[in-house]
Amino acid sequence: MKAAVMYQKGELPQYVDFPEPTAQNNDELLVSVKAVAIKHFDKGRATGKHYSSDAPKEGGRIIGGDGVCILEDGTRVYGMAVSGMLAEKATIVKDRIVKLPAGVSDAAAASLANAVIGAAMGLRFKAEIQPGDVVLINGATGFTGRVAVQIAKHYGAKKVIATGRNQQSLQELLKLGADEIISVKQEDEQFIAQLKETHASTPIDVIIDYLWGHTAEMILQSLMGKGSFTHKTKFVSVGSMTGDLIQLSAANLRSVDLQLTGSGLGSWPKEQVHKLFSEILPEMFQLAADGKLKVETTEVKLEDIAELWDLDVPDGRRLVVTIAG
Numbered sequence: 001m002k003a004a005v006m007y008q009k010g011e012l013p014q015y016v017d018f019p020e021p022t023a024q025n026n027d028e029l030l031v032s033v034k035a036v037a038i039k040h041f042d043k044g045r046a047t048g049k050h051y052s053s054d055a056p057k058e059g060g061r062i063i064g065g066d067g068v069c070i071l072e073d074g075t076r077v078y079g080m081a082v083s084g085m086l087a088e089k090a091t092i093v094k095d096r097i098v099k100l101p102a103g104v105s106d107a108a109a110a111s112l113a114n115a116v117i118g119a120a121m122g123l124r125f126k127a128e129i130q131p132g133d134v135v136l137i138n139g140a141t142g143f144t145g146r147v148a149v150q151i152a153k154h155y156g157a158k159k160v161i162a163t164g165r166n167q168q169s170l171q172e173l174l175k176l177g178a179d180e181i182i183s184v185k186q187e188d189e190q191f192i193a194q195l196k197e198t199h200a201s202t203p204i205d206v207i208i209d210y211l212w213g214h215t216a217e218m219i220l221q222s223l224m225g226k227g228s229f230t231h232k233t234k235f236v237s238v239g240s241m242t243g244d245l246i247q248l249s250a251a252n253l254r255s256v257d258l259q260l261t262g263s264g265l266g267s268w269p270k271e272q273v274h275k276l277f278s279e280i281l282p283e284m285f286q287l288a289a290d291g292k293l294k295v296e297t298t299e300v301k302l303e304d305i306a307e308l309w310d311l312d313v314p315d316g317r318r319l320v321v322t323i324a325g
Helices: 038-048 106-126 143-154 165-175 187-200 211-225 249-256 270-289 303-308
Strands: 004-006 016-017 028-038 066-070 076-081 089-099 134-138 157-165 182-183 206-209 233-238 258-262 297-302 317-322
Touching: 004 270, 004 303, 016 303, 028 106, 066 089, 066 106, 076 106, 089 206, 089 270, 106 165, 106 233, 106 270, 106 297, 106 317, 134 143, 134 211, 143 157, 143 206, 157 165, 165 182, 182 187, 187 211, 206 211, 211 233, 211 249, 258 317, 303 317
Parallel strands: 134 157, 134 206, 157 182, 206 233, 233 258, 297 317
Antiparallel strands: 004 016, 028 066, 028 089, 028 317, 066 076, 076 089
16 A cells, blocks of 8 residues: 655655555454644654654654544544554554544544644643633634634633734634734733733633743733732643743742643543543534534645645645545
8 A cells, every 4th residue: 555654753754655554453443544634743743853752663654643534334434543544544443433424524524633632622621611711822823723713612712812923814813703813923022911901801711822932931921910819810731833841930820820731642531532532523523514613724645745744834724635545
C-alpha cells in the first residue's frame, strides 16, 4: 500500500510503498482510510517536538494519528489509529470510533475531530463551562480557536472574547459567534488595559489558551488583584504556539481567585475520554452536518505529502490529505 512515512526526526515524510498493517488483537480493526488532517500535533510528534512523541521505528513510521475511514461493512467512521493513519490502510482502536452522519464531508470530519478535542474537553471538563459564562479564547484565529468560539457559544456562553494577530481573521470570528475581539499586535500596555476594562465590565469566567508565552503572561497580569475580593477565573492551557515557558509571580497567584490547569493528552481520566467518543464527538459531527458548526479546509493528495508538509495554510483553515480508493 502507499503511505506517508517518516524515517528520521526532522526529515520530510516520504510517499512510499509500505507493508499493509494487520489487526494485532480483537481490540483493533483494519480499515480503508479516506481523509486525514495534518495538525500541529502531528507535526510535533513527527519531528519529536511534542511531549508525547517518540523516536521513529526502525524502517520508518507512518504519520498521522486519526482520520476518516471505512469499515469492512462500508460504514464511514472517525477513528484513532494504532498503525499510523496517513496510508491507504490503517488499524484503528475499536472502542475509539464514531459513526459519521451523512451530511458531514470526509475533509470536514477529519479536520474537526482534533479541534473538538482541543476545545470541548477544556471547556467542558477543565473549565466546567456553565450557561451564562464569559469566555476568553486566546489565539482564536487558528483552526481550533475558531471551533472553540463556536463550541463555547453552543455550550451557552453569554459572551465570547477572542484574541489573535490577524485582524481579518478576528473580524471573521464575529460572524462565528465572538462578541468582542482583541488584537495581540497592539502595545502590551494597551492589550492589558483593554483586558482589564473588559474584565471589570463583564468578569471573565473561563480562559481557553492556545498561545501561552507572553500573551498568557499579560492575561494573567490583567487579572491580578489588589487585596480585595476577586472574580473566580478558570485558566485552561491547551496549546503553546508562542512559547512553552512563562514568568508568573507568586503575588499574581495569591491576589486573585484563579484556577490554572491544562487540557491535553494525559490530563483526562478514562471516563472523560469515553464521553468524548460517546457524547461529544457525535454531537459535534452532527452540528457540522447541520451547518451549525463551520470549518474550512484545504484538501491535498497523499502522493504530494513531501511537497505539502510545510504548506502555508491560511489562518483558520486545516490542511487535509484525501486518499483515493
